[in-house]
Structures are given as C-alpha cells and as structure tokens.
Amino acid sequence: MPLAKFSVTSKSENSTKVVAETRTGFKIIVDEPKNQGGTNDGPNPVEYVLAALSGCLNVVGHLVAKEMGIEMKGIEFEISGKLDPAKFMGQSEEKRAGYQEINATVKPDCDADEAALEKWIKAVEERCPVSDNLTNETPVNISL
Amino acid sequence: MPLAKFSVTSKSENSTKVVAETRTGFKIIVDEPKNQGGTNDGPNPVEYVLAALSGCLNVVGHLVAKEMGIEMKGIEFEISGKLDPAKFMGQSEEKRAGYQEINATVKPDCDADEAALEKWIKAVEERCPVSDNLTNETPVNISL
Numbered sequence: 001m002p003l004a005k006f007s008v009t010s011k012s013e014n015s016t017k018v019v020a021e022t023r024t025g026f027k028i029i030v031d032e033p034k035n036q037g038g039t040n041d042g043p044n045p046v047e048y049v050l051a052a053l054s055g056c057l058n059v060v061g062h063l064v065a066k067e068m069g070i071e072m073k074g075i076e077f078e079i080s081g082k083l084d085p086a087k088f089m090g091q092s093e094e095k096r097a098g099y100q101e102i103n104a105t106v107k108p109d110c111d112a113d114e115a116a117l118e119k120w121i122k123a124v125e126e127r128c129p130v131s132d133n134l135t136n137e138t139p140v141n142i143s144l
Numbered sequence: 145m146p147l148a149k150f151s152v153t154s155k156s157e158n159s160t161k162v163v164a165e166t167r168t169g170f171k172i173i174v175d176e177p178k179n180q181g182g183t184n185d186g187p188n189p190v191e192y193v194l195a196a197l198s199g200c201l202n203v204v205g206h207l208v209a210k211e212m213g214i215e216m217k218g219i220e221f222e223i224s225g226k227l228d229p230a231k232f233m234g235q236s237e238e239k240r241a242g243y244q245e246i247n248a249t250v251k252p253d254c255d256a257d258e259a260a261l262e263k264w265i266k267a268v269e270e271r272c273p274v275s276d277n278l279t280n281e282t283p284v285n286i287s288l
Contacts, residue, residue: 055174
C-alpha cells in the first residue's frame with residue numbers, strides 16, 4: 001500500500017493567528033484567546049490536537065466496529081489535557097511544553113457487551129493514527 | 145504557574161464526521177474526503193494535526209522573536225507528513241498507524257541574520273507545545 005501524504009500551507013495573519021489551507025482546499029483558522037494576547041478568531045493549537053484525536057478515534061471506531069459486526073449508532077468523546085505554560089513562556093527549561101497527558105472518555109452508542117467493547121477500544125487505540133503520533137515519538141523536522 | 149487545561153466535547157454525526165466543541169464555544173468539523181468513505185464536510189484528523197503544529201509554531205515564533213528583539217513581519221509554513229494506511233485499515237500489525245515523520249519548512253519574514261534565525265528556530269522548536277507532544281511520548285489514556 002503506498003504511503004498517504006497530507007500537507008498544509010499556513011500563513012500568519014498576526015502574532016497568534018494563522019490560516020492553514022489543506023491540499024483539498026479547506027481553511028483552518030488557528031488563534032489564541034484575548035487573555036493570551038490573541039485575536040480569538042478560532043480555537044488554539046492544542047485544542048485542535050484534541051479535536052483531531054476525537055475525529056480520528058471516531059473514524060477508526062466505526063471501522064473496527066463494522067469489522068466486529070457491532071452496529072455503531074454514534075460515539076461521543078470528552079477529551080482533555082493539561083500543560084504547564086512555564087516552558088512555552090520561557091520561564092522554565094525543565095518541564096515539557098505540551099500536554100503532560102491526554103485523557104479521553106469514549107462513549108459508544110451500541111449494543112455490544114463489555115468484553116466486546118474492551119476488545120474494540122484496544123484495537124481502536126492501536127490503529128488510530130493521531131493516537132499513535134501522540135503516544136509514540138514522531139520525528140518533527142523543522143527547517144528554515 | 146498553574147497548569148492550563150484544555151478540552152473538547154465531540155459527537156459523531158456519521159462514521160467519518162465529528163463536530164468537536166471547545167470550552168470557548170468554537171466548533172471544529174472533522175471529516176474524511178469522499179474517496180475515503182467520508183462526507184467531506186471538513187479537513188481530516190491528520191490534517192488538523194499539521195494545522196495545529198503551524199499555529200503553535202507561529203505563536204511561539206512570534207514570542208521568541210520578541211524576546212530576541214527580532215521584528216517579525218510574518219511567518220509562512222509548509223508542513224507535510226506521510227503515513228501508511230495499512231495499520232489503520234487493519235491490513236498490517238507491524239507498522240505505525242500515524243505519520244512516520246513530519247516535515248516543516250518555516251519562512252520567517254524579518255531582517256535577522258542566519259545565526260540569529262538558527263538560534264530562534266531552535267528555541268521555538270523546544271518551547272512549542274504541539275511540537276513537544278508529537279516529538280516526545282505523551283500518555284493518551286482512553287477509557288470507556
């Protein structure tokens with residue numbers, strides 16, 4: 001199977017806001033709230049990470065359910081994370097800059113029993129691309 | 145400095161689409177294109193990851209530039225990644241599901257010399273929360 005490539009081209013509109021455009025023509029506005037010095041025209045970067053995770057778990061969740069013969073009527077997600085702004089603000093060199101951990105509660109609407117759901121969620125976690133990129137090390141090569 | 149918490153609540157509208165809502169009331173539509181069985185109402189999960197990275201590099205890029213006395217007029221980003229769909233599709237248990245690596249080209253519009261820009265980009269990379277969460281392991285705790 002050939003590798004699938006995804007890309008965005010982003011341009012800053014000010015010091016907190018970018019408009020990212022996908023190859024398929026969608027525009028994604030990323031900004032910070034006013035209390036963070038932003039213009040609040042969109043969700044912030046780390047909120048998009050959580051939204052991406054929910055979207056990915058949904059796609060894989062439905063795919064795996066179908067394989068297992070589970071009729072999935074819908075899935076709800078509550079996803080949150082905490083980070084220490086000190087590193088990002090330049091006030092600490094010790095702690096990590098991003099989420100220290102991410103907690104996701106997944107509520108599938110289906111008739112599967114507990115054992116089937118445990119098997120389902122384990123497979124979803126293993127096969128979810130965004131979960132993989134967060135859980136495991138992913139090289140990020142930044143060049144000027 | 146207290147930890148900053150971010151969260152989304154997401155609900156599936158179909159097998160490929162979720163609407164994620166942030167605590168600040170923004171709605172983020174995540175979907176897959178039609179050739180992936182989706183309804184193409186928004187960017188897909190892994191595109192949002194790249195957009196989030198660009199937004200985060202922008203915020204930190206401006207912050208670090210200000211600290212260094214660099215007048216930043218704007219920043220452009222080209223970010224891409226490749227992944228092998230085999231794991232996600234359930235056709236391989238060997239390879240990782242997500243991006244194998246992410247490549248970002250950052251084009252700052254400023255008058256800083258090369259040495260200053262090298263120092264700048266190194267600090268940005270270290271202090272960017274999204275870059276941290278991708279580059280390093282982040283526990284993702286998924287519960288039913």
